[in-house]
Amino acid sequence: MGRIRVLLVDDHAVLRAGLRMLINAQPDMEVVGEAASGEEGLRLARELQPDVVLMDITMPGAGGIDATAQIRRTCPRVRVLALTMHDDPAYLRSVLAAGGSGYVLKRAADTELLSAIRITHRGETYLAPSLAGAVVQEVLGRKARGGRGEVPGDSLSEREREVLCLIAQGHTNQQVADRLCLSVKTVETYRARLMEKLGLKSRADLVRYALSTGLLRSR
Numbered sequence: 001m002g003r004i005r006v007l008l009v010d011d012h013a014v015l016r017a018g019l020r021m022l023i024n025a026q027p028d029m030e031v032v033g034e035a036a037s038g039e040e041g042l043r044l045a046r047e048l049q050p051d052v053v054l055m056d057i058t059m060p061g062a063g064g065i066d067a068t069a070q071i072r073r074t075c076p077r078v079r080v081l082a083l084t085m086h087d088d089p090a091y092l093r094s095v096l097a098a099g100g101s102g103y104v105l106k107r108a109a110d111t112e113l114l115s116a117i118r119i120t121h122r123g124e125t126y127l128a129p130s131l132a133g134a135v136v137q138e139v140l141g142r143k144a145r146g147g148r149g150e151v152p153g154d155s156l157s158e159r160e161r162e163v164l165c166l167i168a169q170g171h172t173n174q175q176v177a178d179r180l181c182l183s184v185k186t187v188e189t190y191r192a193r194l195m196e197k198l199g200l201k202s203r204a205d206l207v208r209y210a211l212s213t214g215l216l217r218s219r
Contacts, residue, residue, distance in 0.1 A: 038064055082103045
């Protein structure tokens with residue numbers, strides 16, 4: 001199996017240098033290009049067709065969110081992982097809406113980034129757990145104040161609700177299995193069933209759906 005090909009998009013050269021050293025030190029990854037702006041990142045994504053684009057959000061010119069949307073439209077096989085200083089649920093929602101596949105905070109890059117790249121490359125979604133939890137709580141708060149869910153609650157079983165809630169909070173299949181005392185295979189089955197019931201095609205769709213509706217309930 002070949003290495004995961006990563007494109008770095010960040011306007012800080014020192015940060016890019018550190019990321020390049022970290023990523024190139026991994027046996028299964030390599031940095032194939034660097035960009036200092038969203039426009040340059042889009043051009044290189046089209047030219048290089050990397051597996052994963054590591055995208056800053058706030059940059060001169062076209063920001064990372066706009067660049068993410070354009071990359072996803074023109075390079076559908078390329079996954080975009082946001083690496084940002086913004087600890088704000090609004091930015092996370094914007095990244096997901098633009099087609100991003102993950103969200104990592106720069107302050108946690110040394111502990112989370114490599115795992116996030118691998119998870120994103122597998123076609124799954126990685127969300128900074130603390131921030132994903134905050135978004136879920138915000139959605140739950142809106143429902144408690146009178147918001148209505150978009151899908152009838154009766155469409156899901158209690159166990160499916162539990163799995164959905166944990167996935168939306170950014171937990172991996174293994175973590176969900178550990179929390180609910182299930183096997184990973186069983187969690188994967190529940191996840192597939194959820195996507196079938198809700199008419200979704202990927203784990204990223206499932207996360208976006210859970211974060212954008214009032215389906216979840218406080219427990």
